[in-house]
Amino acid sequence: MKKYLFLIVMAVAVAAGCTKSGLIETPQSQSGPISFEPYLGKAPITKAANSDLKFLKTARTSDLYSGGFQVYAFLHGANDAEPTTFTSPYMNEEVWWEADKWEYDKVTYWPEGSKLAFAAFGLNASEGGCLLSNSGSLVEYTFNVKEKVSEQVDLIVAPYQTGLSTGNVSLNFKHLLSRVGFKIMSSDATAGVDIAIRSIKLCGKFKTTATIDITHVGEDGLPHLENKDGLEEEYVLFEGNDCFKIASTSCSTTAQPIYPNVILSGATYTDKYVQDTDEEQEDFEARVESAINKRYMMIMPGTMPASKSEAYIEVQYQLTSDEPRTAKVEIPSLEFKQGYAYEFILKVSTSAIVFDAEMTENWGNPVGPTEQLPLSPEA
Numbered sequence: 001m002k003k004y005l006f007l008i009v010m011a012v013a014v015a016a017g018c019t020k021s022g023l024i025e026t027p028q029s030q031s032g033p034i035s036f037e038p039y040l041g042k043a044p045i046t047k048a049a050n051s052d053l054k055f056l057k058t059a060r061t062s063d064l065y066s067g068g069f070q071v072y073a074f075l076h077g078a079n080d081a082e083p084t085t086f087t088s089p090y091m092n093e094e095v096w097w098e099a100d101k102w103e104y105d106k107v108t109y110w111p112e113g114s115k116l117a118f119a120a121f122g123l124n125a126s127e128g129g130c131l132l133s134n135s136g137s138l139v140e141y142t143f144n145v146k147e148k149v150s151e152q153v154d155l156i157v158a159p160y161q162t163g164l165s166t167g168n169v170s171l172n173f174k175h176l177l178s179r180v181g182f183k184i185m186s187s188d189a190t191a192g193v194d195i196a197i198r199s200i201k202l203c204g205k206f207k208t209t210a211t212i213d214i215t216h217v218g219e220d221g222l223p224h225l226e227n228k229d230g231l232e233e234e235y236v237l238f239e240g241n242d243c244f245k246i247a248s249t250s251c252s253t254t255a256q257p258i259y260p261n262v263i264l265s266g267a268t269y270t271d272k273y274v275q276d277t278d279e280e281q282e283d284f285e286a287r288v289e290s291a292i293n294k295r296y297m298m299i300m301p302g303t304m305p306a307s308k309s310e311a312y313i314e315v316q317y318q319l320t321s322d323e324p325r326t327a328k329v330e331i332p333s334l335e336f337k338q339g340y341a342y343e344f345i346l347k348v349s350t351s352a353i354v355f356d357a358e359m360t361e362n363w364g365n366p367v368g369p370t371e372q373l374p375l376s377p378e379a
Contacts, residue, residue: 037169037171038056038173040172040173060094061127064124064127066128067124069123070126071119073117074116074118075116076117076162086215090111116162117162119158125143130143131143142211143176143210147235149297152296154298160214160215176225178301178337179342180202182200182346187252187347188348189251194319195245197243198238198243202299204311205233207230210229212225224338225301237258304335307332310332311334315327
């Protein structure tokens with residue numbers, strides 16, 4: 001059988017971008033109701049599904065898949081002095097998308113002759129149990145990155161803004177974590193040769209908790225996670241017997257996302273997603289798309305150790321009837337930045353394993369490969 005090795009590629013780019021939502025049409029007088037106009041990056045998808053505008057418009061739930069957002073408004077003091085205490089909000093509402101507009105339970109009107117300050121965050125983080133209030137505070141929270149990838153969430157926060165008095169409130173949500181995904185591409189496609197990915201581990205030293213005050217922003221105007229603590233040394237993409245399998249001919253021209261699409265039992269791979277006899281094609285495709293959209297790790301921003309033995313990606317793979325093999329790619333000193341997305345591409349080749357990365361700011365569309373570092377799989 002023809003032997004294959006892996007090539008892991010990481011292309012580097014910065015591509016910022018936001019998408020504007022539909023507005024709620026409201027009276028423009030000072031006493032009109034408060035309405036919202038959220039913005040968020042272009043990425044198409046929560047959990048380790050990342051939040052975007054499309055996701056924000058999904059239904060509110062009591063778990064990490066909840067759409068919508070929590071918003072607080074605080075009244076300015078005399079002579080337009082900015083708020084200094086945050087115990088008595090002028091507005092405290094969950095906002096959700098319904099009938100082509102943003103809704104909330106209690107209609108709140110702009111105050112006559114006064115200004116408001118606003119802050120907001122995605123409901124998926126709080127409903128998923130990752131964002132917890134500190135001693136009942138409305139603005140101070142602790143965020144926790146879960147050990148299991150399936151329980152991780154994308155944390156989005158709209159930077160605190162003051163001095164607003166009328167019109168639609170523009171909430172420009174920002175991603176505060178680093179998003180990590182994996183794709184596969186075959187440079188030597190052969191009919192009848194399948195590529196199976198049994199395991200992917202991202203290893204390093206990752207902080208797991210941090211605090212955030214949603215009324216504070218840094219010099220760059222963005223909210224930041226502070227007081228990072230805790231330690232996790234590896235994140236495993238798959239759980240239980242989940243694996244990924246694809247024909248080498250199906251990923252020869254375009255890198256395909258790696259997600260758990262098969263279940264391994266002994267030496268047999270069984271499809272995890274099969275169309276039911278009474279299931280519409282559109283519904284089946286939606287199920288698969290949902291699984292693909294949940295393929296990401298959401299990790300605390302930080303720099304990996306300089307030691308090659310501590311910072312690496314480990315991949316267990318198999319080619320058709322060949323024996324399972326392991327490959328390791330070192331990533332020492334790689335910095336995972338807040339609000340950036342990273343896509344590691346495993347390239348099937350007959351010569352080497354190479355490492356690089358795709359990196360994008362605000363999760364737009366990454367472009368361009370960079371350096372390649374040869375590495376062979378272990379025997």
